[in-house]
Amino acid sequence: MTSHNLDILYSKLAESISITDAMADAAERSYKSVGRHLDDDTSLGETDVYTQGSFALGTVIRPISGEDEDYDIDLVCEMEDAASAPASHIKKAVGKSLRGYRKDTEDEGKRCWTFQYDKFHMDVLPCSPDITHCSDDTAIRLTHKNPDGSYSDRYSNPKGYRDWFIAKAGRPYEVARSRASSTISCSLEEVPEYSVKSPLQQAVQILKHHRNIMFAGRDDAPISIIITTLAARAYRNEQGTFDAIQGILSRMDQYVECRNGIYSIKNPVDEYENFADKWNDCPEKAAAFHDWLAAAKSDLVDTALNTKGMDKLKEHLGSCMGNRQANAAFKEFGGTLKSRRENGELFASAAGIAPLALHGEKAIPNHTFFGL
Structure with missing residues (x-):
């Protein structure tokens, strides 16, 4: 293909997925509502409540399973007037309110209320x-409950990380956001994040799902923040989802540092944090990470x-991405090709059928009952 x-x-x-x-x-x-x-x-006092994570x-x-059930939502409750308050006060005040x-x-938990x-x-x-x-004015000081029951400070910057990730998504993200705005008839500022599907975002989704399938029932799976950070660092504004995955997987290990046997994947917005x-x-x-990376290259790119x-490819993707997910993808893929064929948007070349016209390619005629 x-x-x-x-x-x-x-x-x-x-x-x-x-x-x-x-x-x-x-x-x-x-x-x-929360x-x-x-x-x-x-x-x-004054608070700023916002999402972090995926x-x-x-x-x-x-x-x-493919079902819409039991999603994790990570919220940040930033007490804007409590910059000098003890960590214990911040943790307990939010817990009491919840x-x-x-x-x-x-x-x-150690850091959150659940x-x-x-x-x-x-x-x-x-x-x-913080x-x-x-x-950075988006950095935060969070609380950490120690085994002895005391509290200590930790630091993070979820807003800064999101801004960094979206910047890495580049021009294709802006195109996807503009397309979503036109589809749901709203301004760019009103576009929900979940409706924007840029190549980098879709690549991260596929890589995380592949990880979930490979490590089902195990506790040594590469964590999502590592996959997401390395994918964003390795992304080069590829216009398509497969091209993004191919490029990311070929470059991802270049951003894993190992000096004198010590591994480091720095938080791009906090040099003190090592993922x-x-x-x-x-x-x-x-x-386990390097085993997953090798498997992802083989499963998602080479094979x-x-x-x-098509049947063999669907069977292969079913084995590494789930049969339900592969079947759904191929069904939608077939519908897209059919629509593009009917609209004269598919072209034939020596490399096969493609949705883009290049020099010397001929449009594939639409099939009709009259053989035209």
């Missing part, structure tokens, strides 16, 4: 602005390019 057609197919594959619009709308309503409660709680980046994927909102708020809201598993991260660790710190304590995690026949 040509890379042109693989771009179409992989875009459909990303759609098949994406959260549905209905579930995304429900998620948005749910976390905005946000309004926290904003209205005067005991917290919901903020537009890279949410469904569970392997218990007033949901009586079933679970016991606190509760179930509708079909969503919400983690709320209490924090304040006024000592980083000069690969656990690799240095558990070398098997580093080995995809060299497999002859």
